[in-house]
Amino acid sequence: MIALIPVVAVLFAASLLIGPAGIGLREAFLALGTGQGGDVALIMREIRLPRALLGVMVGGSLGLAGAAMQGWLRNPLAEPGLIGASSSAALGAVVALQSGLAASFALALPLMALGGALASVLLIAALAGPRGSAVVLILAGVAISAIGAALTSLLLSLSPNPYAVAEIVFWMMGSLADRSIVHVWLALPIMAAGAALLATTGRGLDALTLGEDAAATMGIPMRRLRICLIVGTAAVVGAATAVAGAVGFVGLVVPHLLRPWVQGVPSRLLPASALGGAAMVLAADIAVRLIAPDRDLKLGVLTALVGAPLFLHLIWKMRRGEA
Amino acid sequence: MMSIDLSVPGRLQAALTVGRGEFVGLVGPNGAGKTTLLRAALGLLPASGRRELAKAAFLPQMREIAWPMPVDLVVGLVGAGPAAVERAIVRMELQPLRHRRADALSGGEQARVLIARALAQEVPLLLADEPIAGLDPAAQIAAMEVFAEKAQAGAVVASIHDLGLAARFCTRLVVLAAGRVVADGPPSVLTPDLLAGVFGIRAWFRDTEDGPVFQPLSRVATLP
Structure with missing residues (x-):
């Protein structure tokens, strides 16, 4: 896990250095540090720094939430979107784009998306009740995801404005391009609060390895664990979706990939997966810029393009192990 | 160690008090309420x-090890100290398996890992739901010996279907039927009438020089 820290640091630095404006290494960091140097400082501080920071934050959030969800459900197919936060956040964003609010007020989109994520948490709590088992919560999450996706499609199909439709479709593919430092400040406190909640779940997730009954008798407060997991996941995933759109496969593949490195222990997987997620999103965002510098290749498209074959490879390896 | 008087509507109405040193075998047909109790x-x-x-460890009937963790980490799950883990591994004779992946072991081996996990908690009371189901004969006897030893310093309550092993190792049998305690006492409570009425079987049961021997023989006709 420690080995992932320098990887993230190197990718972060690379993300700062790669872009259409060719800026030298020394020049770049000097401008970043001092804020002097006119255009270069502007590019570093207003464009590249937010992009790199958001890459770490979004990737870390998705990796962490994915590890938490898989640990909680004891299922390697679980992913952060399972409780409906990402599709509700997407719905909020689509409403902002469709209604024109996003055009008149730049922060309307992330704020509406956060509102959507919050609504999904309230809805899931109302649906599942205080003693709801994991299965009930998941079914509630699936229902909320389906409603969110259906309403999004409804808005798209009824939209009188083809430009808004195009904008929505592109937004939903997920991207870190053209974000500002304001997006960082908006997402950071929510992600930090959510991550702090998820960080408290390690012991409970370890105990859950042996099933819910065993965990409860090992002194794990199951109700508190459930609340921390749902609210924490909704916060980090909602905030990630609000600033980056839908970035798929990170929360599913990264925990899966790193599990053997932490000997399967769920509490160790949480920080490892957060670092791994950050590394994957930073790398994908760099690749987006390198592969098609003049076209806006979407981040979410790339993570899915890379993530899906990786996942197939894992399945292939698993099959060989069982044979 | 444990004193309960509980009712779960439609499923259980039972009182049970267990003192230090007792190894209680919870027996009864399927659906009698052992797991519910x-x-x-x-x-x-x-x-x-x-x-x-008292502080209790629990072995659920459903044996579950969700992740590919090595045996020694499973035994130490949630804060058992290294010394306690070592004692539990030695007691369950898991040394040869300690670095193997617990989720890839056979069902019986997993059961032994989970028993070790419960022992490593080092609490006085152990409740176990069919802990010896699916073990080979030697492992069954070894597990019963471990529970009997554990009971000497605390108490063990285990639901068991094998009446022969229960009669040999438990200090006390509690017979459940339809959610109620119908007999409670030393293994000699397994009288022919009780066996016919509760379990619907006839059995050979004697105190021999090898200890109590119990062998179910046949079903008895139940009244329509």
Whole structure:
């Protein structure tokens, strides 16, 4: 896990250095540090720094939430979107784009998306009740995801404005391009609060390895664990979706990939997966810029393009192990 | 160690007090309420009444090891100290398996890992739901010996289907039928009438020089 820290640091630095404006290494960091140097400082501080920071934050959030969800459900197919936060956040964003609010007020989109994520948490709590088992919560999450996706499609199909439709479709593919430092400040406190909640779940997730009954008798407060997991996941995933759109496969593949490195222990997987997620999103965002510098290749498209074959490879390896 | 008087509507109405040194075998046909009693005693399902319990470890009937963790990490799950883990591994004779992946072991080996995990908690009371089901004969006897030893310093309550092993190792049998305690006492409570009425079987049961021997023989016709 420690080995992932320098990887993230190197990718972060690379993300700062790669872009259409060719800026030298020394020049770049000097401008970043001092804020002097006119255009270069502007590019570093207003464009590249937010992009790199958001890459770490979004990737870390998705990796962490994915590890938490898989640990909680004891299922390697679980992913952060399972409780409906990402599709509700997407719905909020689509409403902002469709209604024109996003055009008149730049922060309307992330704020509406956060509102959507919050609504999904309230809805899931109302649906599942205080003693709801994991299965009930998941079914509630699936229902909320389906409603969110259906309403999004409804808005798209009824939209009188083809430009808004195009904008929505592109937004939903997920991207870190053209974000500002304001997006960082908006997402950071929510992600930090959510991550702090998820960080408290390690012991409970370890105990859950042996099933819910065993965990409860090992002194794990199951109700508190459930609340921390749902609210924490909704916060980090909602905030990630609000600033980056839908970035798929990170929360599913990264925990899966790193599990053997932490000997399967769920509490160790949480920080490892957060670092791994950050590394994957930073790398994908760099690749987006390198592969098609003049076209806006979407981040979410790339993570899915890379993530899906990786996942197939894992399945292939698993099959060989069982044979 | 444990004193409960619990009722779960439609499923259980039972009182049970277990003192230090007792190894209680919870027996009864399928659906008699053994699992319900254990789970209600631990507060895992809503039940009305009274329950007082020493610190307890629990072995659920469903054996589950969700992740590819090595055996020694499973035994130490949630804060057992390295010395306690070592004692439990030695007691369950798991040394040859300690670095193997626990989720890839056979069902019986997993059961032994989970028993070790419960022992490593080092609490006085152990509640176990069919802990010896699916073990080979030697492992069954070894597990019963471990429980009997554990009971000397605390108490063990285990639901068991094998009446022969229960009669040999338990200090006390509690017979459940339809959610109620119908017999409670030393293994000699397994009288022919009780066996016919509760289990619907006839059995050969004698005290021999090898200890009590119990062998089910045949079903008895149940009244329509």
